[in-house]
Amino acid sequence: MLEVKPPIPAEGLTIADAARRTGVSAHTLRYYERAGLVVTKVDRTSGGRRRYRKLDLDWIKICTKLRATGMPIKTIRRYADLVSAGRGNEQERLALLEEHRADVLAKLAELQENLQLIDRKIGVYRGRLEAGDADGLWAPGQP
Numbered sequence: 001m002l003e004v005k006p007p008i009p010a011e012g013l014t015i016a017d018a019a020r021r022t023g024v025s026a027h028t029l030r031y032y033e034r035a036g037l038v039v040t041k042v043d044r045t046s047g048g049r050r051r052y053r054k055l056d057l058d059w060i061k062i063c064t065k066l067r068a069t070g071m072p073i074k075t076i077r078r079y080a081d082l083v084s085a086g087r088g089n090e091q092e093r094l095a096l097l098e099e100h101r102a103d104v105l106a107k108l109a110e111l112q113e114n115l116q117l118i119d120r121k122i123g124v125y126r127g128r129l130e131a132g133d134a135d136g137l138w139a140p141g142q143p
Helices: 015-022 026-034 054-068 073-085 090-131
Strands: none
Touching: 015 026, 015 054, 026 054, 054 073, 073 090
C-alpha cells in the first residue's frame, strides 16, 4: 500500500522527523552532514537545532541508496562535491555514476551465482528428505 506522507512544513522538519522520513538514524543524519555528504547547508533554528527541507531529504535518500549499493563514503563525498560545485562537471558526475553502476551489476552477478548454488543445495536437501535418505548427506567428521 502506498504511504502518503504529510507535506514538509515551511520551517522544515526536526532531525527526529527527518530520520523517520529518510529511514536513517539521527546519528546518521549528523554524520552525513559532518562527512560532507549533504549538498545543501542544513538550516538551523535560532537555538541551533537542525531543520531539514525537502531538498535535504531528497538528497539524503540518494546518499542512502548509493551507500546501500556499496558506494564508498569517499565516492559519495566526491559526488556531493561535484553536485555542490554546480554546472560544468556533469560529465564527471555521469562517469562516477556509470562506474558505480558497473560495480553494482558485477555484485548482482556474483549474488545471482551464489543464489544458484544455494538453490541447488536446497534442491539436494529437499530431494534427499523426500526420498527418506537425508541421513546419507555428508557431515564433516562422520564416516
